[in-house]
Amino acid sequence: MRVSIDKSLIKGEVFAPPSKSYTHRAVALAALSKESTIRHPLISADTLATVRASEMFGASVEREEDKLIIHGINGKPNVPDDVIDAANSGTTLRFMTAIAAFTDGVTVLTGDASLRTRPNGPLLEVLNKLGVKACSTRGNERAPLVVKGGLKGKDVSIDGSISSQFISALLITCPLAENSTTLSITGKLKSRPYVDVTLEMLELAGIKVHIDESNGTRFIIPGKQKYDFKDYTVPGDFSSASYLLAAAAMTNGSEITVKNLFPSKQGDKVIIEILRQMGADITWDKEAGNVTVKGGRQLKATTFDAGASPDLVPTVAVLAAVAEGTSRIENAEHVRYKETDRLRALATELPKLGVDLKEERESLTITGGKLHGAAVHGWDDHRIVMALSIAGMVAGSTTIDTTEAVSISYPGFFKDMCSLGAKIKDIAEE
Numbered sequence: 001m002r003v004s005i006d007k008s009l010i011k012g013e014v015f016a017p018p019s020k021s022y023t024h025r026a027v028a029l030a031a032l033s034k035e036s037t038i039r040h041p042l043i044s045a046d047t048l049a050t051v052r053a054s055e056m057f058g059a060s061v062e063r064e065e066d067k068l069i070i071h072g073i074n075g076k077p078n079v080p081d082d083v084i085d086a087a088n089s090g091t092t093l094r095f096m097t098a099i100a101a102f103t104d105g106v107t108v109l110t111g112d113a114s115l116r117t118r119p120n121g122p123l124l125e126v127l128n129k130l131g132v133k134a135c136s137t138r139g140n141e142r143a144p145l146v147v148k149g150g151l152k153g154k155d156v157s158i159d160g161s162i163s164s165q166f167i168s169a170l171l172i173t174c175p176l177a178e179n180s181t182t183l184s185i186t187g188k189l190k191s192r193p194y195v196d197v198t199l200e201m202l203e204l205a206g207i208k209v210h211i212d213e214s215n216g217t218r219f220i221i222p223g224k225q226k227y228d229f230k231d232y233t234v235p236g237d238f239s240s241a242s243y244l245l246a247a248a249a250m251t252n253g254s255e256i257t258v259k260n261l262f263p264s265k266q267g268d269k270v271i272i273e274i275l276r277q278m279g280a281d282i283t284w285d286k287e288a289g290n291v292t293v294k295g296g297r298q299l300k301a302t303t304f305d306a307g308a309s310p311d312l313v314p315t316v317a318v319l320a321a322v323a324e325g326t327s328r329i330e331n332a333e334h335v336r337y338k339e340t341d342r343l344r345a346l347a348t349e350l351p352k353l354g355v356d357l358k359e360e361r362e363s364l365t366i367t368g369g370k371l372h373g374a375a376v377h378g379w380d381d382h383r384i385v386m387a388l389s390i391a392g393m394v395a396g397s398t399t400i401d402t403t404e405a406v407s408i409s410y411p412g413f414f415k416d417m418c419s420l421g422a423k424i425k426d427i428a429e430e
């Protein structure tokens with residue numbers, strides 16, 4: 001699919017879509033429990049991959065209007081009778097690889113062309129130390145992965161610098177092991193807020209994990225635990241909301257309120273602080289869960305450490321592209337291991353819109369200026385498509401391809417933007 005975007009301003013109220021990260025975890029924990037209801041889940045391509053995989057391990061999932069009722073496995077997961085296809089979802093692949101480690105047989109997990117480029121080395125290495133036989137069919141740490149169950153608790157270390165999802169995955173599975181597991185993190189733990197989201201959800205499922213941060217980070221996970229996840233309402237997603245908030249801040253005359261954004265462990269709530277620092281007119285009514293942004297102020301350059309919030313990099317790059325001065329996005333190497341190498345994607349596409357950008361291994365340096373329209377490529381990556389869309393609302397006369405990728409995390413993105421007045425047209429048939 002392709003869209004064309006003209007200069008736009010946006011006005012009105014919109015609900016933030018439900019959180020992708022919380023939905024993945026709610027479904028995985030419900031699958032390991034007895035019976036749970038998940039209210040207001042994100043129904044998107046990625047979360048549906050987690051639903052399908054959970055069903056293959058033996059859970060059954062009923063979908064009703066705005067809720068999922070999950071009859072969980074409540075014990076050992078079944079050996080799937082087919083290959084698990086995690087599609088485009090890193091979270092699904094990593095979580096389900098760890099759950100496969102607790103079956104009594106062999107599971108094969110794969111995904112689409114993008115997912116098959118993403119690294120899993122540290123997770124496979126630790127699973128092998130925990131008594132599991134886990135490998136890549138191509139011997140390159142990429143999916144397809146083969147996992148022969150047999151997980152036993154033990155003291156192990158894991159590199160935290162590539163993806164926090166390996167740690168979240170182990171935190172979700174190790175409580176099922178016979179013995180306790182101690183997971184010591186080596187390297188700088190990236191994307192830490194996502195681990196905190198996992199810990200919050202595990203606590204809701206009645207699972208105990210002790211954290212020792214006296215000398216680095218260690219998670220002590222007692223074995224033989226039982227999951228008891230019950231009734232849960234998924235909160236709004238700050239990463240998805242970031243495109244709405246940034247679009248309003250960048251466009252003169254805009255004024256929007258994004259609802260259902262309550263205080264949360266989501267690291268990407270920092271988008272509110274980033275916009276404030278850059279000089280945007282933004283207020284957050286935490287009790288009401290409303291974030292209001294008025295456009296029209298000239299944004300100023302910023303320095304953004306992407307360590308904890310990699311998914312904000314495309315949004316912040318576009319904000320930097322219209323800000324006065326030179327911005328830096330630092331500590332962002334892990335952003336190269338996403339659906340695409342997002343630093344490369346941004347460094348390729350934003351200059352087409354007139355942006356002055358320098359790419360280094362771990363950083364982007366962006367000097368703001370005037371954008372002009374162009375035909376840009378969405379790289380089949382939801383966050384690149386959404387970031388380029390809001391850049392297009394400033395630049396005007398912009399077309400973007402592969403826009404169906406928004407179905408991964410925010411299927412209603414274009415509909416919401418258009419309902420707020422954005423001038424976006426589907427030009428697939430033209």
Ligand SMILES: O=C(O)C1=C[C@@H](OP(=O)(O)O)[C@@H](O)[C@H](O)C1
Pocket residue numbers: 020021024091162163164165168190191194310311334
């Ligand atoms: O656990 C999660 O829900 C996620 C963790 C992050 O990945 P990394 O830990 O690989 O950085 C983030 O980029 C991804 O969108 C969702």
Ligand SMILES: C=C(OP(=O)(O)O)C(=O)O
Pocket residue numbers: 046088089090091092311338339383409
């Ligand atoms: C990287 C992302 O997700 P995942 O790792 O689950 O594919 C994302 O949503 O930007």
